[in-house]
Amino acid sequence: MSEYKIHALVCSGTGCRASESDMVVENLKTEIAKQGLSDFAQVVKTGCFGFCEKGPIVKLIPDNTFYTQVKPADAREIVEEHIVKGRKVERLLYTDPDSKEAVNDSKSMNFYKKQIRIALRNCGVINPENIDEYIARDGYEALGKVLSEMTPEGAIKIIMDSGLRGRGGGGFPTGLKWEITRKEVNEQKYVVCNADEGDPGAFMDRSILEGDPHTVLEAMAINGYCTGASKGLIYIRAEYPLAIERLKIAIEQAREYGLLGERILGSNFNFDVELRYGAGAFVCGEETALIHSMEGLRGEPTLKPPFPSVEGYLKKPTNVNNVETYANIPVIFNKGAAWFASIGTEKSKGTKVFALAGKVNNVGLIEVPMGITLREVIFEIGGGIKDGKKFKAVQTGGPSGGCLVEKDLDTPIDYDNLIAAGSMMGSGGMIIMDEDDCMVDVAKFFLDFTVEESCGKCAPCRVGNKRLYELLNKITDGKGEKADIDRLINLGSVIKDTSLCGLGQTSPNPVLSTIKNFRNEYDAHVLDKKCPAGVCKSLMVYEIVEENCVGCTACARACPVGAISGERKEVHKIDPTLCIKCGACEERCKFNAVIVK
Amino acid sequence: METIKLTIDNQVVEVPKGTTIYKAAKQLEIDIPVLCYMDLKALGIEHKPGGCRICSVEVEGRRNLAPSCSTEATEGMVVKTHSMRVMNARKTVMELILSDHPKDCLVCAKSGNCDLQDLSVKLGIRDIPNQDIAEMSTYRKDFSPSIIRELDKCIMCRRCETMCNQVQSVGALSAVNRGFQAVVAPAFEMDLEHSTCTYCGQCVAVCPTGALTEHDHTNKLIEDLANPAKTVVVQTAPAVRAALGEEFGMEAGTLVTGQMVTALRQLGFDYVFDTDWAADLTIMEEGTELLDRLTRHLNGDKDVKLPILTSCCPGWVNFFEQQFTDLLDIPSSARSPQQMFGAIAKTYFADQIKKKREDMVVVSIMPCLAKKYECQRDEFKVDGNPDVDYSISTRELAALIKRANMDLKKMPQSDFDNPLGESTGAGVIFGATGGVIEAAVRTAYEVYTKKKLAKVDFEQIRGMEGIRSAEVDLDGFTLKIGIAHGLGNARKLLEDVRAGKSEYHAIEIMACPGGCIGGGGQPLHHGDLSVLKKRTEAIYREDAGKPIRKSHENPYITKIYEEFLGKPMSEKAHHLLHTHYTDKSKKIIYLK
């Protein structure tokens, strides 16, 4: 990297690519060549910067200029002004929403100020398709150190001392998991990377694989050395073509460099990695289901014990860790367990990546130290609620998690606090809701997902979630009865209590936590037949305000079911028994005479 | 053996390490309710998918409830099997299962014999909350010649899937779809008839609900019996008499041959005959074929196919016609006893009683569901009229006897009619695994060596091992015999044959574990090895009590060859008593 004076880092993650960042790269290259600066400035396609809200992102270093929402046509100006003349293109700079001033250096952006990037350290920094760039940022140093200086026991001790816990959801201590597999005596063991990111609102694993694939390969090799496995398998969603492509390139390069394969770095350690593809089943994020899927079977979970660490893939001891967990491993060896353990809370060390989304100003991928509060995340990093609306709830943990509310905003985020507050860490989805979101409808959305994704093996999950959904539907349809809420609570508790795997054991959480925090909203649906947020169609009533109606007949003509009656120049009336709540009348009325109650 | 101690419902129990909570509780005579769980001790298979969650119990210190069928007991564990938390969960889960189950118990084939119904009674279910808004799964009803699938009643216990795949290796059934739509079905949810199903009926035998039942012909039978224009002839298979009593509360292994004959006569059958007679006939044909192939082989004929495989089990015939189509010329061409009986009844016997074929109805009572299909095969019809009109299972017969207000226990004994009712001990043992080949050896030995057998019983052939082998000295020539029961075991022997590694001269195969005594149409044995053993003992007891124990000594068999058939494998015998096999692997898989 050093021979160039200026590096233009262009985000090449899925989000920015969707906004033509590839064209930005091409145009930048062309313009630079046109100016004869090909030896002076270099364009680098990087992984995700995290600030997806404002993509495509182009960052120029060394001065950390952060251009947002760059269009292909902007390339010329960036090259002519910034690279040639050294003048920043003001209109493309990020503007601070509070001060309304352009921010010159990305380090002073609120979005990045409170972040500590460990797992994401190379995302948006290096070209993920070039192993040399990874190596230049201490890549494979940890593997070298472990192979040449440490015993497996010694290396595992470092992981244990670091306090690292599984980032996939459960938060099981990683070192302990490795130790269990290490102790198993078997001629063949496997290490697996769980990249079947299924939470519908989380994309950190994909961003890591797209932006820094080598960190996962390096960590898997270290895991292989520690646990005594010579084979690694990455189980990745087939819907992640870019991540797959970059992993393939990375594996090839690592093999070429002797970092995968036989006698790695001159040691006696052999290790290689293969890809296995998921095929669209959320339940395959569960370890045992994932393993069955890798064996070519239906991804149905089986009872633990036996744990995969003891009896897993092809009945051999199998150590499964998720992508983000792996991404932390090399850093722990490079910087030390004590350093890692100094970040975070007493029982949750290090950082956590969250996919911040929903009704928040700065949607994106963030990495924050454990112990940060929800308030800091939402209002500082996230820039507050969109369109100045009122914060209502934050949903963490995806379909397994729950909703947290105003009173939880100052709780430090860690595994245990989130559970105590009625939610969970999960894989790190964090969806912000505002006053326009109906919490019954939100619960229904998640249940719809679980019903779709239940494998069908055990009765409580297969039938129970369906029944929960139907009850919620009854309530949002305006047919709810008081007993239905109690029924939801009982059913939800039994499903949690009796389901076979983690999916069913957590699927009622969105319902139970919204009932707990928003009981009044449920009551409003059931008792008053009203949806306070105005989301549930069946509970809306369209009415004509007599004072405003001029009798123009526009609404009556727009109504597809003939529910509006009234003579010309006289006040019109909507028959609620005929109205299908399509909203056509409200849209058509020019006099604000149609209102929704 | 290392043991552990745990407390269940305030009682301490000591069990071997590795024991499940469910089994530990059993030791204390605490019967935790189960639904999907099935312990097939006889086959070494414990089916515990942990799917129904009915057996959930509370374990102190554990966050959620534990499925007792599949949770290992550990030292010091404290378990409650009936805390209110457990009772509420169990009831709620049961309500969930029932919310997706039809409520037509009054007319369900399984009513009164249904695990789900029993459990609903036990758990006191009186109401299904929110049934009015509960969507229910609906499927096409699938009628095959042997088995009826009514999947609206499937509760996803997956027992049938285990039988079809793990035990039988047939692979006709698999769990398909996901979530609420998940169900066990053949590929593309096609009809069973078009799948690789062999109709062995082991799935029906373990289904806890009315989702899988036999194709019931009893109502048709009642119509025929009531029709004075029809002469209704019945044949009863050897395994039926060793199990029928169980349906009337008798000890497993009680022989009820005489009572059964009386009952059939009282039901109005015109002639009550014995499939055992036809079994003797089978031995004449199959034994002769064996000796013929053997002799040619010993004379250096390179084209002769060995080993010869028995062909009396229709499930097994279906299996190789589907899955071992390259070996179609190896099985004996002899028809099964059921079909030999039918062919003779509608020719030789019809002539004797001067009845026209179309005025006769030949019914068989079988321990088997595949027999229902077998008698419908085109090979066994003359101008569209089947040799055997239909077959009813042991269970159907028991139900019919009860329906006719008869109690088998109080029935006097009587003998079969003649000429198709007289049989030897060799015919009887067809009902147990190893029996067919033992019967064949008894005859083959005497025919081949032209010497009298010193000892009729070949104990080395008997037993319950899934795959067995035996050697019989035929006066200097060592006959090597293989035996397999259960199609999973059969597959192993067949793969050896296919690979040219088999050293056997003859192999007996029965599709069902235990042979016909464990057939898919028998009273349910729930995988209990002791029940199968007792039935087998009964079969051999009947054999031992017979005055004649070798097929070729049956006077009525000698007579039919003299009067009608000529000699074994004659042209007439070939026409009436032999068959051919066809490649059925190329199925049209389109839905109707």
Added chain:
Amino acid sequence: MSRIKVELKKEQIDKIKTICQSFNNNGGELINVLHKVQGTFGYLPAEIQEVVAQELNEPIAKVYGVVTFYSFFTMLPKGKHPISICTGTACYVRGAEKVLDELKKELKIKVGETTSDGKFSISCLRCVGACGLAPVLMVGNKTYGRVAPEMVKDILKEYEAM
């Protein structure tokens, strides 16, 4: 799963066989084989599954059981322009449902179906990771961000002539 009838040509069967062989006809690789085959043919009709089952020496019921378990596998051909709409949480919160309703209304098909002229099909997918652009829909490989229901007609228009 609804299905259509297909007649496979010999070259197509050979192609499937080659794919199976590249995985050593190993039943444990069933999912990888199905991915490859679907990648080649676009979908997995019964006839194709039958060939795969035969080559891998697995029961056809098992193959079908796997195909119907995973939402990525389809037994129906997708439209010439397959439309996928993200129904992840971020997109839901920002109104994906309304966009989907509009799509269904415009094309007169349900999710998982293809229009009768074979042009469009609709499927739902979970988070594509472009939450910053929510709600998101994809036509083929092209991603459309911040889609409002009113935009659906115009997006479809781009492809109608193609």
